[in-house]
Structure formats: structure tokens, C-alpha cells
Amino acid sequence: MVEKRKPMPVDQAIAKVMEFRKAGGTEVVSIDRCDGRRLAEPLYTTNPVPSFNKSPYDGFALRSCDTEQASRNNPVEFEIVEHVGAGHVPEKKLEEYQATRIMTGAQIPDGADCVAMFEICSEIKRNGKDFISLKRTMESGQNVVKKASEIGEGKELVRKGSLINPGVKALLATFGYQTVHVMKKPIVGIFATGSELLDVDAELEPGKIRNSNAYMIMSQIKRAGGDPHYFGKLDDELESSFQAIAESIDKVDFLITTGGVSVGDFDLMPAIYEKLHATVLFNKVAMRPGSVTTVTALQDKLLFGLSGNPSACYVGFELFVRPILQTFLMNDTPLLKRSKAILTDDFPKPNPFTRFVRGILSIEDGQVRVSPAGIDKSNVVTSLAFTNGLMVLPGGTRGYNKGAIVDVLWLDQMEGQTTF
Amino acid sequence: MVEKRKPMPVDQAIAKVMEFRKAGGTEVVSIDRCDGRRLAEPLYTTNPVPSFNKSPYDGFALRSCDTEQASRNNPVEFEIVEHVGAGHVPEKKLEEYQATRIMTGAQIPDGADCVAMFEICSEIKRNGKDFISLKRTMESGQNVVKKASEIGEGKELVRKGSLINPGVKALLATFGYQTVHVMKKPIVGIFATGSELLDVDAELEPGKIRNSNAYMIMSQIKRAGGDPHYFGKLDDELESSFQAIAESIDKVDFLITTGGVSVGDFDLMPAIYEKLHATVLFNKVAMRPGSVTTVTALQDKLLFGLSGNPSACYVGFELFVRPILQTFLMNDTPLLKRSKAILTDDFPKPNPFTRFVRGILSIEDGQVRVSPAGIDKSNVVTSLAFTNGLMVLPGGTRGYNKGAIVDVLWLDQMEGQTTF
Known part of the structure; x- marks a missing residue:
């Protein structure tokens, strides 16, 4: 009576999903709205940096050749002929024994080839004119940041697919990108299935629970860079559920359902997949929780049938949906970041199948630690809230045992790895 | 000629700023728009979990007392009187040797006190009626998740100030929070000062650079949970700059300026603070970069005078602005997460003052590693893009030297610590 399904190892199941990897489309957004998006094309320099010879200090620009004879006993005097702040362009070309008072970031005047910092100059006023006196020699190029010395024009600074963080945004502004080509967010549709589900604003009724998986998944989709489209709840009724799902597919890049994938009497998803003529990639995974996780493909579109159990639903999303959304966004390390961690508590359960335990990762003394967030029955309800x-x-x-080294997957890291 | 300022140690400077800590206001948002916000009040359970006695498996609910004589040689038969899926309420109270076919998550019918899983039951059809036969005893309470066994009503699940992640959102939905009280985002005003600055869409001009700090800071404010209000660029002209800044203060919770805090001839911020009668908390910090970082207070409002140098501006924001924004949002660990890390490259520069080096943090073999992102001149421009x-x-x-253990601050972690 219970349908027999052959469990697929987790890594194979992930690889099956990733066979459908593809990059999504691109769009143009204002620099003001680009935070957290991924670049759809490399960020190139559009001018050399600096774009002119500039002073790294406050001081006096002058000709180094005029300082050749300068020494403690033989100070050399320069007449100040101009005063240039950052953003202002020097107008005077320096002649013999002339200097320009210059501020940090300002352009070096023609004729000058070095900057003497304030600290080594004595200022003198004589006959209504300003002079400085210098007691040491300067070298050509001293305290001058040469045009293009940091980087030239047309160089690739940041790779396509990179996440736009504050530093990348600074570069976009520096190089005049008022608009930015970014990867479009994948549109991910969601249906919650199960007649037991109530809307979030409904009073509790006997035998029913409020729909929490859809809200959780919407939040997970946002964390993974996607755009969630919630289509609502489906009762355990085949024809209407089939219709709703069939009609939604053209509106999304990926479709997620929660619940209905097991072998219970009201688990309708297997029949719906059949009616859709979707190809089943797998319908059982050798893991806990989430062994009933099912993924099917309709042409090149993936339909994710996640478990109705909240923990299994959560884990199923992170393992199978998130990486494919990340490839859509051109992240070249789309799989969850994996590392070793020191276990901070005993975890006595045996693991007949690969087990994914909700955990709290922390860093102490430069080492990763993990404490299981869901061992006790008492924290089943809240454990997902603290899971990272x-x-x-x-x-x-x-x-x-406590102190053992275990593998962990990081949920809050946007840069992951290329393999599970 | 150069004004003498007394440098304050970094930890003291942060403590000075944090003396102005205060929690911000609260607002109500839809559950659909609460991701990444912080709870303004604790999340309480509004019903017991589960809210009814429920079955954790697909199986048959029955009376354990009827199984007392059951054994391999003495199978006991039960008549199936009802079929209940999740979300449906059993209507029949079980009598002697009656059973209800029940699905995972469904409510246990009255009379029943245990659930026999499908796997241990044989189904029989006789005279148009359905029976099961059971060859073992069941205990009262077996496979029944009792009402309120996970958690009772009115219990605090998640603390006020917690970040709303997918797990917290699932709890909000479970307990019927269609709207959520969250902390208001602090409004942070920004002025970029300096006549050398061009708008992001302007063609480069001799002696000028595009304004990148304001865009960088806006992105840093968003990462820190704030709401940036950019007021534009200010030329190096005292009266107009003073007016613009004075008029902006009432519109924001915090004000940031970039540039103009040093002791150059066109650094106007010290004069503006004086004209505003703002109290200087410090105007020099014993650190590199960002030694000129200045923070002043006008009544209880903080004005942050960050350096115009991009790296110094970036560091100044993360050290001094971010923690105070996080306290406004009720994060009780507002300071940047600090840990040890293994240095992956030589860093030969001596450090006369505390130095904050832009770094790329990674985790290998469960240990934190850091590689300096800005040692070479060649990557000065791009280092901030890769800094985490x-x-x-x-x-x-x-x-x-490579392999040394150094301290690092984490920029992508939203939960930090209570002290620097």
C-alpha cells in the first residue's frame, strides 16, 4: 500500500538539480537601488586613477631642481604664486624658485614635479609677498601621485556576478555608473498545500494550523536573492490544485510547493506531477529531515516539492532551491559554504541517513563552533528562529560527543562554494 | 600653523559615542515586509503548540486498552469508522474495537489515545466494511503529540531586538502576527564636502573626482539597518555649508559628513561645529586610517565628521556610526563581531598607531583566516570592493608575518558583541 521509492544520496540529488543551472536575465537599475544585487557585467574603470597628477599631502608644489643646493646652512627661498585647494585647477605654471600652496588631493601645477610638506617649510612674509624657505633637497616625483599610477582606463575591477556591497558601490560612483546592469531576480512562485492550513490572520480552528511555511519560504527566497510570488493555499483536492499549479508555471522562473509530496492519502503532488507530464528528478532523498523532497522538471523549468514539515521544508529549500537561484544570479560559488566546526554539545542520536541538524554557528578564538538548535522537544518550535x-x-x-569536529553549512554567507 | 589635536584611543572614542546610545521609535509593518527588520517587542505564543492532540504519522487512531490481548498469535481486529486528513476534524468518537484512519498532522479523535502506524497494521475488507488487524499491544499516548506539549500559550519565544530571519518569520505566521511591531530605521543624513567633488553622472574635469563616499556610506547605512538621506555635496564655502548643515539636523536621527575635518586650509567642519555650538567628543583618534575622524554632539544628536579619504571614511563609519545605529535598532550586541584570525600573508608595515587593515575573511578547516585586501598600491582602488x-x-x-594570529572585525555579521 505504501509506494516504494528509492532514496537518492544528497550530493547526487543536488547535482541532478544543478544540471538545470542557467543564468537569468539582466536589467538596469539606478545606482541608488543596486545594493545587494549582483553585477551583470564586469565593472571597468572609465578613467585612469588618479586622472591627474595630484598631491597626497598639504604642502608646497615646486621644482625639485631648484632645491639642489638647499641644506641646513643654505636654505632656499620660493615665492608663493598661487593657492590651490582640492577641486581647483592651478592656473600658474611654476618658474624658477616659485611654489604653489597646494592641498591634499589637488592637482599639481605645471612646472612643479614634487611637493614639500608643510612640516618641512618655514613661511615668511616680506614686502607683502609670501615666501617659504626650504633646508633640504627634494627629488623629482616626491609626494606626487602620478596620473594612472593606481590604475589605468578600461581595466576590469570587479567580476560579473559579484555582489554589490558598499565597496563595489563606491567604485560604481567613482567611475560614473549612474545606472548599473544587474542580474534580474528569479521569480519564485509558492503554493502551500494542505486543507489543514489557515491564513495568517485567521482564528485557530480545531484540527487546523496557520500556514507558516509559505512565509518562511518567502523569507528564504529573499535571502537567496529571489523575488517570491505567493499564489496562496491549495486544499487537498486534485483537480483544482492541478489547475492552479498548471496556470502558475508560465508566470515564474521556479515553482515551489510545500506539503503533499509524501505517500499519505491526501498527498496529491505525485499525481499532479504526473498530470503535468513533469519528469521526476527524484522523489526521495537519503536524508533527514526532508526525505520526501521531490524535484521535477517541466521542459527546462524546475518544480520543487518541499515537505510540509517546517524543518524539512527549510532544509529542502537551502539544499536544493538556493543553489539554483544563485546560479540564476551568476554567483559562481552557488552552493552553501561548508566548513568544519567544533560541536559544543553531545548529539547522541544515531544517523541512519545523512542528517541535517539546525545549528547555531559561532566563532570563538578564531574557530567555528556549532551548537544544535533543535535537540530538545522543547525547542522544536523556536529552533528555526535561531538557526544560522x-x-x-x-x-x-x-x-x-561534545568536542567532535563536524561539517556545517553556513546560511548567512552569500559566497559559497562550487560543490556540495 | 597646524592646529594641535590630542589623539584619543579607539576604544575610548567608541565609548564616548556609545554614551549617546538610545533606542529609536517603533512602527507596525505587514508580515510581508518585515524581513531583516528587528522586533520591537518579544514574540509571544498566542496559542499552545500543538493546539490539539495530533498524530505525528499516517496510521490508525484507536483505544490502547483494546490492544491488551493482541499478539502475533492473537491479532485483534478494529473496524475503520472514519478517515481523517490533516485539517479535517474527526466527527466520530471511537468505541470498543473501532479505529480512525488518520493522516500526519490530523487531530486525534475522541476516545482514541494512540496511533498505530500503517506499517504494523494489516488491512482487511469484509462485507463491504474496512478493518485492520493488529498483532501487538499499544500504550496509551503512543504516537500522540499532546496539545501544548511543545509549548504553551503566552510564552516568550524570541527576544525584542531580534533580527527577523526566515525562522522568526515562520513563527510570526504560526502565531497569527499579520502585522509586526518593528524598530524604526534610524534616518541618517549625509553631506559630502569638497569643491573637488563631481556628481556621479558628470564628465570628469581637471582636478576633480566623482563623489564616491556618499554612495559608499549610503550602502553602509543600509547594511547597518538605517535609512540614508543624501542631502548632496557642499562646496568649500563656510556660510552656505553651515546653513545647509544647520537646516538638515532636524530632519535626521544622525548626521554624517565626509571630508573637511582635517586641518587643511579648506577644511571647514571644525568652524561649522563651532558655529553650531556642537560639543566635540573627539577630533583625533589614535588610529590609521581615519585619525581625523571627528564626532560632535548637538544636544543629544550626534554629528559624525568622517574623513574624505575613502578607506578612512569606510572604517570610521563601521567603528563609530554602525554601533550607535544598531543600539537605535535595539540590537543588544551592537559592536562589530571580533575574533582571532590567521594571517595568510606577510604584513610588514610597522604600526605606530592602531591600524585597521581592509581584509578578506574566510573560513578554512573551521578556522578564520584573513588576507589583507589593501597592501599593494595596485589594489588601493579595488580593495574596498572585496573587504568583508x-x-x-x-x-x-x-x-x-604570515601565520600570525591577529584580531579581526566582521562586517557582514549582524550580531556582534557588547564591547569593542
């Missing part, structure tokens, strides 16, 4: 990582306990292992 | 942390090298230290 998943412990990966391989199938076939017995329990783990 | 800051190395903290104490003043008075010589260079560090």
Missing part, C-alpha cells in the same frame, strides 16, 4: 547553519552528519554514523 | 572584515593591528607593533 546546518550540521551535516553523514549516514551510518552513531551519535557525536 | 578589518584586521586590527595594535599601535606600537611591528610588522606581522
Whole structure:
């Protein structure tokens, strides 16, 4: 009576999904709205940096050849002929024994080839004119930041697919990108299935629970860079559920359903996939929670059938949906960042299948630690609220003791890795 | 001629700023728009979980007392009187040797006190009626998740000030929070000062650069949970700059200016602070970059005078502005997360003052590593784009070798610590 399904190992299941990887479209947004998006094309320099010879200090620009004879016993005097602040262009070309008072970031005047800092100059006023006196020699090029010395024009600074953070945004502004080509967010549709579900604003009724998975998934989609489209709840009724799902597919890049993928009497998703003529990539994964996670493909569009159990739904999203959304966004390290961590508590459960344990990752003394967030029954409800990582306990292992080294997946990191 | 300023140690300067800590206001947002915000009040359970006795498996609900005599040689038969899916309420109270076919998550019918899983039951059809046969005893309460066994009503689940992540959002939905009280985003005003600045869409002109600091800071404000209000650029002209700044103060919770805080001839911020009668908390910090960072207070409002140098501006924001924005948002660990890290490259520069080096943090083998992002002149321009942390090298230290353990601050972590 219970349909037999063959469980697929997690890494193979992820690889199956990733066979459908493709980059999404691009769009143009204002620099004001580009934060957290990914670049759709490399960021190139549009001018050399600096774009003119400039002074790195406040001081006096002058000709180094005029200082050749300068020494403690033989100070050399320069007449100040101009005063230039940053952003102002020097108008006077310096002649013999002339200097320009110049501020940090200002352009070096023609004729000058070095800048003497304030600290080594004595200022003198004589006959209504300003002079400085200098007691040491200067070298040509001293304290001058040469045009293009930092970088030339047309150079690639940041790779396509990079996340726009404050530093990247600074570069976009520096090089005049008032608009930015970014990757379009994948549109991810969501249906929550199950007649037991109530709307979030509904009073509780006997036998029912409020729909929390759809809200959780919407938040996970946003964290993964996607644009969630919630299509509502579906009752456990085949024809209407099929219709709603079939009609939604053209409106999205990916479709997620929660619930209905198991082998219970009211689990309709297998029948819906069949009616859609979708190809089943897998319908059982050798993992806990989330063993019933099902992924199917309709032409090149993936339909993710996540479990209705909140923890299994959460884990299923992060393992299978997030990486494919990240490839759509051109992240070249789309899989969750994986590292070792020191286990801070005993975890005595044996693991007949690969187990993903909700965990709290922290860093102490430069080392990653993980404490399981969901061991006790008492924190089943809240554990997802504190989860920022998943412990990966391989199938076939017995329990783990405090202090053991385990693998963990990072949920708050936007840069991951190329393989599971 | 150069004004003498007394440098304040970094930790003291941060403490001075944090003396002005205060929580901001609150507002109500839809659950659909609450991601990434911070809770303004604790999240309480509004019903027990589960809110009814429920089955954790697909199976048959029955009376355990009827199984007392069941054994391999003495199977006991039950008549199936009802079929209940999740979300449907059982209508029949079970009598002797009756059972209800029940799905995962469904409510246990009256009379029943246990659930026998499908796997241990044989189904029989006889005279048009459905029966099961059971060959083992069941205990009262077996496979029943009791009402309120996970958590009772009115319990605090998540603390006020917590960040709303996918797990917290799931809880909000579970407990019927269609609207959520969140902390208001601090409004942070920004002026970029300096006649050398061009708008981002302007053609380059001799002696000028495009304004990148304001865009960078806007992005940093967003990352820190704030709401940036950009007031534009100010030329190096005292009266107009003073007017613009004075008029902006009532419109913001905090004000940031970039540039103009040094002791150059066109650095107007010291004069503007004086004209505003603002109290200077400090105008020199014993650190590099950003030694000229100035913070003043006008009544209880802080004015941050960050350096015009991009790296110094970036560091100044993260050290001094971000923590106070986080306290406004009720984060009880507002200071940047600090940890040890293994240095992956030589860093030969000596550090007469505490130095904050732009770094790329990574995790390998469960340990934190940091590579300096801005050692070479060639990557001065791009280093901020790749920065996700800051190395903290104490003043008075010589260079560090590859493999040394150094302190680092994490920029992408939203939960930090209580002290610098």
C-alpha cells in the first residue's frame, strides 16, 4: 500500500538539480537601488586613477631642481604664486624658485614635479609677498601621485556576478555608473498545500494550523536573492490544485510547493506531477529531515516539492532551491559554504541517513563552533528562529560527543562554494 | 600653523559615542515586509503548540486498552469508522474495537489515545466494511503529540531586538502576527564636502573626482539597518555649508559628513561645529586610517565628521556610526563581531598607531583566516570592493608575518558583541 521509492544520496540529488543551472536575465537599475544585487557585467574603470597628477599631502608644489643646493646652512627661498585647494585647477605654471600652496588631493601645477610638506617649510612674509624657505633637497616625483599610477582606463575591477556591497558601490560612483546592469531576480512562485492550513490572520480552528511555511519560504527566497510570488493555499483536492499549479508555471522562473509530496492519502503532488507530464528528478532523498523532497522538471523549468514539515521544508529549500537561484544570479560559488566546526554539545542520536541538524554557528578564538538548535522537544518550535547553519552528519554514523569536529553549512554567507 | 589635536584611543572614542546610545521609535509593518527588520517587542505564543492532540504519522487512531490481548498469535481486529486528513476534524468518537484512519498532522479523535502506524497494521475488507488487524499491544499516548506539549500559550519565544530571519518569520505566521511591531530605521543624513567633488553622472574635469563616499556610506547605512538621506555635496564655502548643515539636523536621527575635518586650509567642519555650538567628543583618534575622524554632539544628536579619504571614511563609519545605529535598532550586541584570525600573508608595515587593515575573511578547516585586501598600491582602488572584515593591528607593533594570529572585525555579521 505504501509506494516504494528509492532514496537518492544528497550530493547526487543536488547535482541532478544543478544540471538545470542557467543564468537569468539582466536589467538596469539606478545606482541608488543596486545594493545587494549582483553585477551583470564586469565593472571597468572609465578613467585612469588618479586622472591627474595630484598631491597626497598639504604642502608646497615646486621644482625639485631648484632645491639642489638647499641644506641646513643654505636654505632656499620660493615665492608663493598661487593657492590651490582640492577641486581647483592651478592656473600658474611654476618658474624658477616659485611654489604653489597646494592641498591634499589637488592637482599639481605645471612646472612643479614634487611637493614639500608643510612640516618641512618655514613661511615668511616680506614686502607683502609670501615666501617659504626650504633646508633640504627634494627629488623629482616626491609626494606626487602620478596620473594612472593606481590604475589605468578600461581595466576590469570587479567580476560579473559579484555582489554589490558598499565597496563595489563606491567604485560604481567613482567611475560614473549612474545606472548599473544587474542580474534580474528569479521569480519564485509558492503554493502551500494542505486543507489543514489557515491564513495568517485567521482564528485557530480545531484540527487546523496557520500556514507558516509559505512565509518562511518567502523569507528564504529573499535571502537567496529571489523575488517570491505567493499564489496562496491549495486544499487537498486534485483537480483544482492541478489547475492552479498548471496556470502558475508560465508566470515564474521556479515553482515551489510545500506539503503533499509524501505517500499519505491526501498527498496529491505525485499525481499532479504526473498530470503535468513533469519528469521526476527524484522523489526521495537519503536524508533527514526532508526525505520526501521531490524535484521535477517541466521542459527546462524546475518544480520543487518541499515537505510540509517546517524543518524539512527549510532544509529542502537551502539544499536544493538556493543553489539554483544563485546560479540564476551568476554567483559562481552557488552552493552553501561548508566548513568544519567544533560541536559544543553531545548529539547522541544515531544517523541512519545523512542528517541535517539546525545549528547555531559561532566563532570563538578564531574557530567555528556549532551548537544544535533543535535537540530538545522543547525547542522544536523556536529552533528555526535561531538557526544560522546546518550540521551535516553523514549516514551510518552513531551519535557525536561534545568536542567532535563536524561539517556545517553556513546560511548567512552569500559566497559559497562550487560543490556540495 | 597646524592646529594641535590630542589623539584619543579607539576604544575610548567608541565609548564616548556609545554614551549617546538610545533606542529609536517603533512602527507596525505587514508580515510581508518585515524581513531583516528587528522586533520591537518579544514574540509571544498566542496559542499552545500543538493546539490539539495530533498524530505525528499516517496510521490508525484507536483505544490502547483494546490492544491488551493482541499478539502475533492473537491479532485483534478494529473496524475503520472514519478517515481523517490533516485539517479535517474527526466527527466520530471511537468505541470498543473501532479505529480512525488518520493522516500526519490530523487531530486525534475522541476516545482514541494512540496511533498505530500503517506499517504494523494489516488491512482487511469484509462485507463491504474496512478493518485492520493488529498483532501487538499499544500504550496509551503512543504516537500522540499532546496539545501544548511543545509549548504553551503566552510564552516568550524570541527576544525584542531580534533580527527577523526566515525562522522568526515562520513563527510570526504560526502565531497569527499579520502585522509586526518593528524598530524604526534610524534616518541618517549625509553631506559630502569638497569643491573637488563631481556628481556621479558628470564628465570628469581637471582636478576633480566623482563623489564616491556618499554612495559608499549610503550602502553602509543600509547594511547597518538605517535609512540614508543624501542631502548632496557642499562646496568649500563656510556660510552656505553651515546653513545647509544647520537646516538638515532636524530632519535626521544622525548626521554624517565626509571630508573637511582635517586641518587643511579648506577644511571647514571644525568652524561649522563651532558655529553650531556642537560639543566635540573627539577630533583625533589614535588610529590609521581615519585619525581625523571627528564626532560632535548637538544636544543629544550626534554629528559624525568622517574623513574624505575613502578607506578612512569606510572604517570610521563601521567603528563609530554602525554601533550607535544598531543600539537605535535595539540590537543588544551592537559592536562589530571580533575574533582571532590567521594571517595568510606577510604584513610588514610597522604600526605606530592602531591600524585597521581592509581584509578578506574566510573560513578554512573551521578556522578564520584573513588576507589583507589593501597592501599593494595596485589594489588601493579595488580593495574596498572585496573587504568583508578589518584586521586590527595594535599601535606600537611591528610588522606581522604570515601565520600570525591577529584580531579581526566582521562586517557582514549582524550580531556582534557588547564591547569593542
